[in-house]
Amino acid sequence: MRLIEFLGEYFLFLKSLFARPEKFRIFIKQTFTEMYSIGVGSFSIVSLISIFTGAVSTIQIGYQLVSGLVPEYLIGRIVRDSNILEFSPTVTCLVLAGKVGSSIASEIGTMKVTEQIDALEIMGINSTNYLVLPKITAGLITIPLLVIYAMFLSILGGAISGVVSELITIDAFVKGLRADFIPFSVTFALTKATTFAFIITSFSAFYGYKTQGGALEVGQSSTKAVVFSCIGVILFDYILSELMLSR
């Protein structure tokens, strides 16, 4: 019952969101500000996570393929596929659910409890459209770009760790990267990234918007936003894999 209520509220929230912006120039400016906040603000954490995810995946795959029968270059191939298909989009978006999601929920939640959103409404501004649409648009543009960046860095991290730990030569790793590459993997990864971007930004804005009370409730909304964004990411990770990859 609560799930149906939640979905009803969420879809009504989305309905109120998609209207023509009052001033397109202001919408574009807001979107660029949000893109800077989401993109540049998350650059260092995404870099760090990606390099180490790639490095750890190379070492673990190398550890599991200790057999003379398995060609060395396969490590590079598995690192490439696992990072493009799963680690880069999913891990990056889970990290962004924490960083970006909590920031959006607490910003909107604080505006709600301090009556700033009421002030917007009384001025005659559609507050969800003004506040939330630029954040969702910025997320849909920026998060897939961050995922592409994460793919490159995780593969780079994998190559460095493979060479440094003497698991694989750089030539074998590059051979593995180029072996049997399926471009659809990137399409799949970017579809996931775009879906996750929408989930993270819209769930977080929704929980921020639902905030009532004071500072304590803002914290609670922020926590709920992160938790439900993570659940949404994991759930849609499975649904998209089932829809796009299963035969």
Next chain:
Amino acid sequence: MITLSNIDKSFGDKQVLFDVSAHFEQGKCNFVIGASGSGKSVLMKCMVGLIQVDKGKIEYEGRDFAHIDYEQKQLIRKEIGMLFQGTALFDSLSVEDNIAFPLRMFTTMNEVEVIDRVNFCLKRVDLVNVNKLFPSSLSGGMKKRVGIARAIALNPKFLFCDEPNSGLDPLTSRLIDHLIQEITYEYNITTIINTHDIKSLFEMGDNIIFIYKGRNWWEGEKSAIRHSGNEELLSFMKASEF
């Protein structure tokens, strides 16, 4: 001019407003007074459309406000200015940008004209050299003045003030009162002030509505209060050191 007719509002099983009717005149400071929990804040929120009424009519100069869709409501809201109890200034924007916000959103003014209007509004509320400051660095009284400057930026026809003196010292309270009164008369605005401050009421109140347990218990001019014979109103006044 704003007219309320037979307004009812409940939250779940609890009815907060009972058949409230009232009339707020143009060019006057209309006061809504009452004890905490009497329903006056809910009434104000109903009037600006932040809460949907269950029953009754709200009319802005004869235009229905309670039973129209969101887009039509937004059009009437562009004629409303509101001073919030906590000022509700946008804390990510400077004072200048706060006041310029409705101008940039709803007018075709160029940037020079916007800044001229901002400076005019700031001067009108006796603030200078604060354009680039952020709300967090302003005192309570300055925030209220910036709130008034923002509320009048678009030359509103209707001005709502929710507890304009709360949290202010007596001297600053009187300054804010005078400012609201001057603006009301100068621009011929329909001003509705929701307050507990009886001193403000006797200084600037033109019409008074006393809300008691969700009902319009008494309505009239301030000079009629002493001889109203209304027990609840007089005891409210007495408790407020009238």
